[in-house]
Amino acid sequence: FLIVDLLPVVPRTREVRERAHGVGPPSAMGLLGNIGRLVAILLIAYSAFDIRMHAIRVYGRVIHEFDPWFNFRATQYLADNGWTKFFTWFDYMSWYPLGRPIGTTIYPGMQITAVSIWRLLNNFSSLSMSLNDVCCFVPTWFGVSSTLLVGLITAEAGNSANAGVFAAAVMAIVPAHLMRSVGGGFDNESIALTAMCLTFYLWIRSLRNARSWPLGVLTGLAYVNMVAAWGGYIFVLNMIGVHAAILMFSGRYSSSLYRAYTLFYVLGTYGAMCVPVVGWSPLKSLEQLGPFGVFALMQLLELSNTVVSRRKLSAREAFKMRSYIFAAAAAVTAVALAALVPTGYFGPLSSRVRSLFVKHTRTGNPLVDSVAEHQPASDQAYYQYLQTWNCYLAPAGWLYMLAQILIDYANGWLGGEQDADARIAGKTFLVAYGIVGYYFCNKMVRLIILLGPVASALSGVSASLLFDWATAQFGWLPQLANSGDEGEEVDDYLKSKGSAKAAAAAKAVKVKKEAEEKPAAPRKSGKKKGGKMQSELFKAYDSPPIRMLRVLLAVCVLWAQLKYFRDFYHVCQSMAEGMSQPSIMFRAHLRDGTPVMIDDYREAYWWLRDNTPKDARVMAWWDYGYQIAGMAERTTIADGNTWNHEHIATLGRCLTAPEKHAHRIIRHLADYVLLWTGGGGDDLAKSPHMARIGNSVYDDICPGDPTCRQFGFDRQSGAPTPMMANSLLYKLHSHKHRPGVEADPSRFQEVYSSKYGKVRIFKVLSVSTESKAWAANASNRLCDAPGSWYCAGQYPPALQWLESKKKAFRQLEDFNRGGRDEKYYEEYMARMDGRVPSSSGQDSIGGSGQDKPSAKKGSRKSSEAAVVGKLRTMISNDAQDDLARLLATEPSMIKLRTSDGRGPLWWAYEAGNADLVALFLAAGADAEATDSEGMRPADLKA
8 A cells, every 4th residue: 555655646737736735725734734743843842952951950060071071171261262362272281291282173163152152142131151051051952953954854855844844853862863962962063963964954955946056155154164063074075075976977967056066165165274173174185075076077067068058069069079178177187186196285084084994893003992982883883873763764764765766767767757846856865875874884883973864864754654644544635535536536646645735635636637628639559558457456446445444554554653653762761861971970879779979070170179289280091181171170191182192102101100110200290190990991991901002102011912911900810910910000099998009108199089989189299390390481392383283292301211212103193104013013903803913922812911822722721611600700790890891901802702602792691781781792792693503692681
């Protein structure tokens, strides 16, 4: 029945077409449908806002996570100091003693937007809000706006208001959107997604008809907003470029397409180049030159078409003219490339972009590899962030859109009439967006946020098709039911495509009947026979028994939609609660079951703010740099910008070195050392990453072992290895908490321990006042030209001995260039994969670094059995903290298999421990692997 109802029938006369699309006088049912859609949109907007308010209701108006604290600090600086100082701001409170130029390394769209809203609310309305409160609410407000924009995109592309409503309903609560738009999550993506959706909507709207191209101006302006907001603007630029190229090469090129794209590209590129962090990259960066090529090709095509039209050339002459134009352009391009390429004018693909085209799980850079969101998306990630509703309906919507496009093209190729209002450009965009979005998020899990809008749009198309068919079965077309020619009535009813247009469709029937009463030219017998068969088919379809069956089926369809969307809603609500955890505070229960709010992290930062000098320098792992600078208002050694790998490696060396050696360095850089303690994801769990990153620059930390396996805990006894036991990190972390572990009181003094033991702060004794004064002297600050993104800086003279030990390691954006240390890279990748490097004589299963190369086969088997037993015991005892530390130290343990082909993930499912399942999946466990009996881990779910 659905196949029959969804046949794409094109109205044959202008009057019938207009009436079928509701151009005629509005009907009562049409008005009721519009009211229903308006109410639905209001409810959807409220739901989008309400689901994002969970964090604010529970935790208050608190900035979340790590990066948002930098965004807030930068926003406060803009509000206090204005534009000029903001864009020339060089921050010496971060990356001490090097510093960081903020104004030329930041995407300022979020800060500008938040400050503008704050000023509008306080100067032009009665609603007075602090800047902190505005920043907390910005993600919720923009979550609503992006929801509505996805509805507009879907309605425009699908030419269906109902599809837009369903798409907005999905986008409002889908976890792929929630993950970056909960209250307090003041991150770039929270406003960038709105800018992206606005750009996409205006782009496809500018292609609706020949008169819509001026909207290309607004598309370009929206794109500039996107560029200012987030580095993901490259995806938006290339997505529009790909779409324009598809239309151009598929025979859909027109002057309106040329004008819309030219306006978008010229205005958008000029505006993008005005953003300091972007600069000239649109004309130099390889990942942005594709859309420029499309722009240039369109100029040549339009020029050739104009010449041919004005000179009224024949087909042969037109071909020759176009050949001359394109040949000349190719020659000029070749000369330009020959001149520019040797000069290094064109920059290489950045490492992050390059990784999207290379199948990998690790880059070889331990700093990049330590970030979980850089890993490829697993099947479970799609079900987690898109849910079953989208995972099934979105592909169906994609196939439907593709079928509509192919049918329209087939009509054109076969000489038939193409529907001028089919919105093929919009449909082509969603189909292309679906392919590109899926590909890229399949390479990097954090990009699943880009898949949220298109998945919502495509699932909205599928849901509306089912809904429109089902609601149209309940006899809302009395004119059709009482008419004589049922087959023709159904034919025209199908053209109406939805109950909201029922009255217009009924009038179309009358118009069509009047037209058919006029004499017509005789048709060939074949067509007459085919028309008679079609009429009989439709008569059977609209017969009373089938009509009753259709009504019953419609009831089932509507009930199933309601049921599955209700389940989808409740799951999303549950996930929203989990995503609303601010990370700097959380709810927990004491041993006696008393609920408490753990606020140790903020209290520790406030202690630093209130009890240390303003020029105090705090050493902590780079994760916490933004929070320390934002809440404690103190100078930090490194933060989440991670622009200087070698400086972070120095930080890693300080924390993993023996206490005496570490103090020798730290006394020249910091006044306090702050550690996250208390289990879970604390600094001890992160310590293997610290050692690996440090060793990538200082190869004397773990000689001959890029993965630093000797820095960790013994897999069997759980005792720290000698290197770990002697490290500063272990001594400060376990100071007086473990027997015999105590920091040297002549070097480090504990000055603060949080209420629940989550943070410990130690004062550095014997601080070098000479080095501190040297770094504070402006004449010793070494930077490139003002406005440059890079500031090399320099360390105090007392640390020159440390500088001499460094091994040059390319920064993140240069990691794809040549000159790599192949031996280091091979060893690192082999050991991280649990393999023995070819250059090593070891035969190990991945232990603590103490396995003997000459171990016999039998002893190795017994060792494996002991490891398996220890691991299974930890799983059965729910030792999450110990397992997290073990996997951080020995990542290859996640790939351990016993003789039955099973490993940790199977055992976690068997124990019914969802927390451990999540831990193992995050550590790289393969959810689709099978054991010797062909069973997947989830098959053992308790």
